[in-house]
Amino acid sequence: MKIAIAQLNPIIGDIKNNAKQIIEVAHQASQDGVQLLLTAELSLCGYPPKDLLFRHDFITMMAEELEAIALSIPKNITILVGLATENLYAMEKGEKPLHNSVALVQEGEIKQIFHKQLLPNYDVFDEKRYFEIGEKPNYFELNNIKIGVTICEDLWNDEFFWGKKNYKINPLQSINKQGVELILNLSASPYVLRKQQLRETMLKYLVNKHKIPIIYANQIGGNDELIFDGNSFAVNKQSQVVARAKGYQTDLIYLEYSPETKDILTTDIINPIPSEEExxxxxxxxxxxxxxxxxxxxxxxxxxxxxxxxxxxxxxxxxxxxxxxxxxxxxxxxxxxxxxxxxxxxxxxxxxxxxxxxxxxxxxxxxxxxxxxxxxxxxxxxxxxxxxxxxxxxxxxxxxxxxxxxxxxxxxxxxxxxxxxxxxxxxxxxxxxxxxxxxxxxxxxxxxxxxxxxxxxxxxxxxxxxxxxxxxxxDEDSLPPYPILDDILERYLNFHQSEEEIINSGYDLETVKKVLRLVVKxxxxxKQAPPVLKITDRAFGTGWKMPIASRW
Missing domain, CATH: 3.40.50.620 (HUPs)
Incomplete structure (x- = not known):
C-alpha cells in the first residue's frame, strides 16, 4: 500500500484555501498511485487557531469545506484531514463544545471521525480551553490492514520513556489492544531546538516497545511566534528511520507499507538533520x-x-x-x-x-x-x-x-x-x-x-x-560578561534553579542576586514586547506566564 505524507503550510483561518491546498495535493498523490494520504493536525484551519474556535461560523465553515474535500478528491484515494468538530454531547454532559479531530475521507464520503485523547495544557498549548477529550481508541481498516490513528500529544505519554505519567490514559496502549498493524500520528508540533532528535528517539522507543511501525506527519510554517519545522518521518519495526521529509518547507513524500511483512519499506528519502546553528x-x-x-x-x-x-x-x-x-x-x-x-x-x-x-x-x-x-x-x-x-x-x-x-x-x-x-x-x-x-x-x-x-x-x-x-x-559596565549572564539566565529561566542553587554552582552571590532582580523587574x-519567535522551551511570549506586580 502506497502512503503519502503531505507536509503543508496552512494559514490559520484561511479555511477555503487550506482546503484547496489539500485537494490539490490529493490529486497529485492519486496520480502517483497513493492509496492513503496524511495531512497534519488541524490541517483544515491551521494550528493553533486559538479563540477563533469560539466562533460558530468558523466551525461551520470547516464542516462545509470538509464536505467539499470529500466531493473533490479522487475516489481511489483515502485521506486523513485534521479539523475541529462539534461535541454533540457538550450540552447534555456539560463538556467542552469541540473536539480536536481527524476525518477519514473516502469515496466521496466522510467515513469516520477520530478525536484527540490527550489535550496538552502547558507552555504554548491551551487545548483544554476549547476541546473535550476523545474516549475511544481510534483505528480504521484499509485494504484489510488495521491502522491506528493518533493526534500529536496522543503519543507523548509513555511513563517509562518519560519517567512519569502525565495523563491517566495512554492512547497507544489502547490502540495496540485493537490489533493494529500500523500507527499514524497527525501532528502540529512546534519547533524548539533539537526537538526532531527527541521526536525520533521517542518514536523509536515506542516502536521497539509495541512492535508496530509509526508514520508521523507534521505541519510546517510560521504562525505568529510559533514555528513548525515539518521533518515528518517514518519508523519501521526495526526502530529505524526509513524516511524523513524536508525541514522548514512544504513537502510530499511517498512510503510503501508491505502487508506481508507488516512493515514500512526502506526509502532513500531521508533528508539530513542540520547542525544546531543551521x-x-x-x-x-x-x-x-x-x-x-x-x-x-x-x-x-x-x-x-x-x-x-x-x-x-x-x-x-x-x-x-x-x-x-x-x-x-x-x-x-x-x-x-x-x-x-x-x-x-x-x-x-x-x-x-x-x-x-x-x-x-x-x-x-x-x-x-x-x-x-x-x-x-x-x-x-x-x-x-x-x-x-x-x-x-x-x-x-x-x-x-x-x-x-x-x-x-x-x-x-x-x-x-x-x-x-x-x-x-x-x-x-x-x-x-x-x-x-x-x-x-x-x-x-x-x-x-x-x-x-x-x-x-x-x-x-x-x-x-x-x-x-x-x-x-x-554592555559589561551594566551587566556581567555575556557567557556568565547567559548561563545564569539559562539556569533560572529554563531549568528553574533557585538563587541558592545557582550560587552553589559557582557564581558570585551579588552577581546572581543582581541578575535575578533584573529579570523580575x-x-x-x-508584557509590551512584539511577538517573539520561539526556538527554546522557555521563550518570552505565549508560554511565559509571570505576574508583573509580584514580590517573589
Missing part, C-alpha cells in the same frame, strides 16, 4: 518569512546600529524576504562611534540592501530643550540615554507606517531577560526576531554564517558590545 537559522528565517507573508507584508525595515544583533536580523530578513525588500536605517547620535557607521554600511554592502542615514542629534537637542524646564537640570542620566533609543524607535515606526513595511525588532534574549532594552525604543516593532536567542548564541550564529565567506563584517563580531547611549559605554517590559 536549524536555528532556518527556523528563524521561516518565522520571519511566514509572519510577513501571512500578515500581508512584503518589505521590512530595521535599525542598523553596526552591532551584532541588528546584523544577524538583517541577514535573516534578507534570506526571508529578499535583499530588495529590506531597508536598513542608520541613526547615529553624538555618542555613536565612527566604526559603528562604517560597520553598518559594510554589512549593508555585503547583504546588498538599501540604507538611509538619519542623524538624530537635532531631534535630541529639540527634546532636551523642550524637557529642560521639567527636568530642572542638565544632568545626563538614564532618561536622556533612553530618549535616544525612543527617538530611533519613533523614527523607525514612522518609516514603517509611511511605507507599509514590517518593523523588525533586533533585541536578543539576554537583553529582554534583564530589561537591557528600552520600552517604546529599540523594543518597537511588529516582530522580535531574535528575542529567544541569547547573546552568546547570536555570536555563534554570526560566526557560523561566516564559515565560507564574510557576510557579517568581522569587526562587528570582535568588538565589545555597546548600546552607545553615552560616551565609551560598554523587567517583566512589565516583556
Amino acid at each position: 536549524e536555528i537559522y532556518q527556523a528563524l528565517t521561516l518565522g520571519v518569512k511566514d509572519y510577513a507573508r501571512k500578515c500581508g507584508f512584503s518589505k521590512a525595515v530595521l535599525g542598523l546600529s553596526g552591532g551584532i544583533d541588528s546584523a544577524l536580523v538583517a541577514k535573516i530578513a534578507v534570506d526571508a524576504l529578499g535583499k530588495e525588500n529590506v531597508l536598513g536605517i542608520l541613526m547615529p547620535s553624538p555618542y555613536s562611534s565612527e566604526h559603528s557607521i562604517i560597520d553598518a554600511l559594510h554589512l549593508a554592502k555585503n547583504l546588498g540592501i538599501q540604507t538611509h542615514k538619519i542623524p538624530i542629534a537635532p531631534m535630541m537637542d529639540d527634546f532636551n530643550t523642550s524637557l529642560e524646564t521639567i527636568f530642572d537640570d542638565k544632568t545626563f542620566g538614564i532618561a536622556q540615554e533612553n530618549l535616544q533609543s525612543r527617538i530611533r524607535g519613533t523614527t523607525l515606526m514612522a518609516i514603517a507606517n509611511k511605507f507599509g513595511h514590517l518593523l523588525l525588532s533586533t533585541g536578543n534574549k539576554s537583553e529582554m531577560a534583564v530589561g537591557y532594552c528600552t520600552l517604546y525604543g529599540d523594543m518597537n516593532g511588529g516582530l522580535a526576531v531574535i528575542a529567544d536567542i541569547p547573546k552568546t548564541k547570536v555570536f555563534a550564529l554570526c560566526r557560523w554564517l561566516n564559515h565560507d565567506q564574510e557576510i557579517i563584517p568581522n569587526n562587528i563580531i570582535i568588538k565589545p558590545p555597546s548600546a552607545e547611549l553615552k560616551p565609551g559605554q560598554k 523587567a517583566e512589565f517590559k516583556r
Whole structure:
C-alpha cells in the first residue's frame, strides 16, 4: 500500500484555501498511485487557531469545506484531514463544545471521525480551553490492514520513556489492544531546538516497545511566534528511520507499507538533520518569512546600529524576504562611534540592501530643550540615554507606517531577560526576531554564517558590545560578561534553579542576586514586547506566564 505524507503550510483561518491546498495535493498523490494520504493536525484551519474556535461560523465553515474535500478528491484515494468538530454531547454532559479531530475521507464520503485523547495544557498549548477529550481508541481498516490513528500529544505519554505519567490514559496502549498493524500520528508540533532528535528517539522507543511501525506527519510554517519545522518521518519495526521529509518547507513524500511483512519499506528519502546553528537559522528565517507573508507584508525595515544583533536580523530578513525588500536605517547620535557607521554600511554592502542615514542629534537637542524646564537640570542620566533609543524607535515606526513595511525588532534574549532594552525604543516593532536567542548564541550564529565567506563584517563580531547611549559605554559596565549572564539566565529561566542553587554552582552571590532582580523587574517590559519567535522551551511570549506586580 502506497502512503503519502503531505507536509503543508496552512494559514490559520484561511479555511477555503487550506482546503484547496489539500485537494490539490490529493490529486497529485492519486496520480502517483497513493492509496492513503496524511495531512497534519488541524490541517483544515491551521494550528493553533486559538479563540477563533469560539466562533460558530468558523466551525461551520470547516464542516462545509470538509464536505467539499470529500466531493473533490479522487475516489481511489483515502485521506486523513485534521479539523475541529462539534461535541454533540457538550450540552447534555456539560463538556467542552469541540473536539480536536481527524476525518477519514473516502469515496466521496466522510467515513469516520477520530478525536484527540490527550489535550496538552502547558507552555504554548491551551487545548483544554476549547476541546473535550476523545474516549475511544481510534483505528480504521484499509485494504484489510488495521491502522491506528493518533493526534500529536496522543503519543507523548509513555511513563517509562518519560519517567512519569502525565495523563491517566495512554492512547497507544489502547490502540495496540485493537490489533493494529500500523500507527499514524497527525501532528502540529512546534519547533524548539533539537526537538526532531527527541521526536525520533521517542518514536523509536515506542516502536521497539509495541512492535508496530509509526508514520508521523507534521505541519510546517510560521504562525505568529510559533514555528513548525515539518521533518515528518517514518519508523519501521526495526526502530529505524526509513524516511524523513524536508525541514522548514512544504513537502510530499511517498512510503510503501508491505502487508506481508507488516512493515514500512526502506526509502532513500531521508533528508539530513542540520547542525544546531543551521536549524536555528532556518527556523528563524521561516518565522520571519511566514509572519510577513501571512500578515500581508512584503518589505521590512530595521535599525542598523553596526552591532551584532541588528546584523544577524538583517541577514535573516534578507534570506526571508529578499535583499530588495529590506531597508536598513542608520541613526547615529553624538555618542555613536565612527566604526559603528562604517560597520553598518559594510554589512549593508555585503547583504546588498538599501540604507538611509538619519542623524538624530537635532531631534535630541529639540527634546532636551523642550524637557529642560521639567527636568530642572542638565544632568545626563538614564532618561536622556533612553530618549535616544525612543527617538530611533519613533523614527523607525514612522518609516514603517509611511511605507507599509514590517518593523523588525533586533533585541536578543539576554537583553529582554534583564530589561537591557528600552520600552517604546529599540523594543518597537511588529516582530522580535531574535528575542529567544541569547547573546552568546547570536555570536555563534554570526560566526557560523561566516564559515565560507564574510557576510557579517568581522569587526562587528570582535568588538565589545555597546548600546552607545553615552560616551565609551560598554554592555559589561551594566551587566556581567555575556557567557556568565547567559548561563545564569539559562539556569533560572529554563531549568528553574533557585538563587541558592545557582550560587552553589559557582557564581558570585551579588552577581546572581543582581541578575535575578533584573529579570523580575523587567517583566512589565516583556508584557509590551512584539511577538517573539520561539526556538527554546522557555521563550518570552505565549508560554511565559509571570505576574508583573509580584514580590517573589
